[in-house]
Amino acid sequence: MDLIDLASTPEGRRDFVGQLHDVCEKLELDYASYASANPVTGTVHAFTNYPDAWKSHYMEHELHMKDPTLKAASRSIAPVDWKRLEKDTNFSKVFHQAHDFNLPDVGLTIPIRGPFGETGLFSVSSTLSLPNWKKLKSKVIGNLQAAAVYMHDRVMNSETIMQTLRYPTLSSREIEILQWVALGKSQQDIGDILSISPRTVEVHLRSSREKLCAVTTAQAVGRAVSLGMIDPG
Amino acid sequence: MILVIDALNKDRFGTVLDDVFKLRARVFGERMGWDVNIQNGREIDEFDELDPAYVVSLDDSYNVIGCARLLQTVGPHMLSDVFYDILDGEPPLRSVTMWESTRFCVDHNRLGRGKDKNSVSYTTSELMVGILEYARESGISDIITVIDPIMDRVLKRSDNTPYGYVGKTADMGKVKALAALIDSTEERISRVRAFAEIQGDVFVSEDEVEANIQPPIHLDMSDSLREYCFEQLESANSERERAAARALQQAIAGMAQSRRGINA
Numbered sequence A: 001m002d003l004i005d006l007a008s009t010p011e012g013r014r015d016f017v018g019q020l021h022d023v024c025e026k027l028e029l030d031y032a033s034y035a036s037a038n039p040v041t042g043t044v045h046a047f048t049n050y051p052d053a054w055k056s057h058y059m060e061h062e063l064h065m066k067d068p069t070l071k072a073a074s075r076s077i078a079p080v081d082w083k084r085l086e087k088d089t090n091f092s093k094v095f096h097q098a099h100d101f102n103l104p105d106v107g108l109t110i111p112i113r114g115p116f117g118e119t120g121l122f123s124v125s126s127t128l129s130l131p132n133w134k135k136l137k138s139k140v141i142g143n144l145q146a147a148a149v150y151m152h153d154r155v156m157n158s159e160t161i162m163q164t165l166r167y168p169t170l171s172s173r174e175i176e177i178l179q180w181v182a183l184g185k186s187q188q189d190i191g192d193i194l195s196i197s198p199r200t201v202e203v204h205l206r207s208s209r210e211k212l213c214a215v216t217t218a219q220a221v222g223r224a225v226s227l228g229m230i231d232p233g
Numbered sequence B: 001m002i003l004v005i006d007a008l009n010k011d012r013f014g015t016v017l018d019d020v021f022k023l024r025a026r027v028f029g030e031r032m033g034w035d036v037n038i039q040n041g042r043e044i045d046e047f048d049e050l051d052p053a054y055v056v057s058l059d060d061s062y063n064v065i066g067c068a069r070l071l072q073t074v075g076p077h078m079l080s081d082v083f084y085d086i087l088d089g090e091p092p093l094r095s096v097t098m099w100e101s102t103r104f105c106v107d108h109n110r111l112g113r114g115k116d117k118n119s120v121s122y123t124t125s126e127l128m129v130g131i132l133e134y135a136r137e138s139g140i141s142d143i144i145t146v147i148d149p150i151m152d153r154v155l156k157r158s159d160n161t162p163y164g165y166v167g168k169t170a171d172m173g174k175v176k177a178l179a180a181l182i183d184s185t186e187e188r189i190s191r192v193r194a195f196a197e198i199q200g201d202v203f204v205s206e207d208e209v210e211a212n213i214q215p216p217i218h219l220d221m222s223d224s225l226r227e228y229c230f231e232q233l234e235s236a237n238s239e240r241e242r243a244a245a246r247a248l249q250q251a252i253a254g255m256a257q258s259r260r261g262i263n264a
Helices: A010-014 A016-027 A052-060 A089-100 A130-157 A159-166 A172-182 A187-194 A198-211 A217-226 B014-031 B120-137 B149-157 B186-196 B206-212 B223-234 B239-263
Strands: A003-005 A031-037 A044-048 A106-113 A119-126 B002-005 B053-058 B064-072 B098-106 B142-147 B164-172 B175-183
Touching: A016 A031, A016 A044, A016 A119, A016 A130, A031 A130, A106 A130, A106 B064, A119 A130, A172 A187, A172 A198, A172 A217, A187 A198, A198 A217, B002 B014, B002 B120, B014 B053, B014 B064, B014 B098, B014 B239, B053 B120, B064 B120, B098 B120, B120 B142, B120 B186, B142 B149, B149 B175, B223 B239
Parallel strands: A003 A044, B098 B142
Antiparallel strands: A031 A044, A031 A119, A106 A119, B002 B053, B053 B064, B064 B098, B142 B175, B164 B175
8 A cells, every 4th residue: 555645746735735734723733634545546645744754754664554543543433532542552653653753642533434435534633731632622623624524625636536536447347237237227137138147247236336436336327427437328 | 321332442342233233123124114124133234334333322231222323424325325215316415514313213122101211202312412412522513314204203392303304205115214404502402401301421431331231142162163153253344244143153152052951
C-alpha cells in the first residue's frame, strides 16, 4: 500500500494544506491531517500540516501501515477520540515516536464514508490538557464534521483519485453481463444468452459489484450507467 | 442502560451482539412480519457487514432489551440502497451531520406495560435518548429513521414527534414503513427524558458490561473440536458466518452436555 503526499502535487500545495492551517487556526487546534484510501487501488492519499521532519519520518517508516488513527478509526461511524485507541498495541508504537518529535497524542479522527464505499479520515490533534480538550471538542465537533466532509469532497474530486474511481477496470464480460441486467434479464436468461452457467454470471456480478463499490446489483447497474460503461437499457 | 457497540469494541461484546441479532429475528421476522432474512434464529443483513454502530439497551441484569443500528448517510445505507421505495424515486438525503437509524426495536417478551423502568415505554424512550445523545456528542444534528406506522405513533405519544417525513409510506412485506426525521437538540432530548422520567447518564461503561455478561460458554468437548470451533469463528468473514460459527459452537457444547446427562 503506497502513501502519496498530496501536498507534493501543485494543486495540493495551493489548497489542501492551507485549508488545514485555516481549520486549526479557527478552531484552536494544533495539527490536522486528512487521509483516504482509494477503494480501488488501496493507495493512501494524504496531506497534513505536521512538521516536515515528522512527515518524512512517518513516510520513511511507513507508519500509515499500523497507525490506529487510520486503521481502527476508519471502521467507526462516529468521531474516534484517540483515547479510545490507547489499548491498541500499535498506538504506543506510533505515538512513542511522535512524542520524540514533540507531537501531542491528544486528538480525534473523523471517518467519512463516501458513496463509493471509500473512507476519508480527518484527524486533528491538540496540546491541551485532557479536561480542556474535552471542552474544546464538544464546542467544535460540529465544525469538524463539516470540515471533514469538505476536505473529503475536495480530495475525491481531485484528478488523481477520480481517475481511478471514474474508470474502475471492469472486464468486457462483466460489462456485457451488467448490460443484460440493465435490460431486465435474469441471471438464468443471461447464462443462456452467453452460453455460460448462471453461477458464472453470478461470479461476474459479484466482482462488478465490488469493483463499483456497490452493495446491490441494482446499485452496480446504476453506477455503471452513470459512469457511461453501459447503456441505461 | 445503553451500550454502544461498533467495529472497535465488538470483539468484547460478541454475545451481546449475538443477542441483538436474535432479538431482531423475533421482532422483525416473527412479530412484525417484515420480509427479512433469518438464519439460525438471527436476523442479519448486508448492512451489518458495513461496520455500523449498534445502540443497545440493557436491563439491570445486562440482558439485551432493545437495539437500533446507525449508519452514516454519506456512505451506503438502507434508504439509499434498499428502502428506495420509500423515497419514491427521489435521491436520498446525504449529509455528514445526519445518521440513519434502522432496525429500532425493543423486547416485548421481557418488558411489561406501564411506564416503570422495565416497560416497553421506558425502554423505547431510553433507547431514543441513547441514540440522540450519542449522535449529539459526535456532532450529528439529525437522525433519519425508517419505522413502521406503529412506531411513528409511539414516538408521537412519547413527546418525541418527528419534525418531518421524507418520501412516502411504502409497503414492506406485510407492513408499511416510512422515513421520519428527528433532531438531536437539547430540547428534544430533555423532552424525551422528562416524558419517561429518565435521569442521569444513560450510558454504561464498557468495563462494567464486560464484567457482568456471561463469560463465553464453557466448551466441554475434545481439544480438536474446540480448536475447530475456534478456527471457524476466527475465519468467519461476515456477521452471518460469525453467528453460524457461534451457533455451531453452542450446539456442540449442548450435545456434549446432554450426552453427559445420559451417561449419568
